[in-house]
Amino acid sequence: MAEPLVPCPFCRSTETEKRSDFGTSLMVRLHYCRDCHSHFEAIKWGDRAAKLDLPQFLEER
Numbered sequence: 001m002a003e004p005l006v007p008c009p010f011c012r013s014t015e016t017e018k019r020s021d022f023g024t025s026l027m028v029r030l031h032y033c034r035d036c037h038s039h040f041e042a043i044k045w046g047d048r049a050a051k052l053d054l055p056q057f058l059e060e061r
């Protein structure tokens with residue numbers, strides 16, 4: 001079963017790889033972006049993992 005692609009929140013690249021099943025909490029996974037060499041955390045929501053909620057600072061309000 002293939003891992004869902006998790007786009008990088010910084011550069012939107014899908015050239016990411018999973019680094020750890022657990023990040024700073026049980027709800028997140030640690031990913032690494034090969035394009036901008038950043039680590040980021042993705043919230044685990046089953047097969048909705050690729051459809052992350054945007055961080056609050058990206059919301060225009």
Ligand SMILES: [Zn+2]
Pocket residue numbers: 008009010011012013033034035036037038
């Ligand atoms: Zn990136």
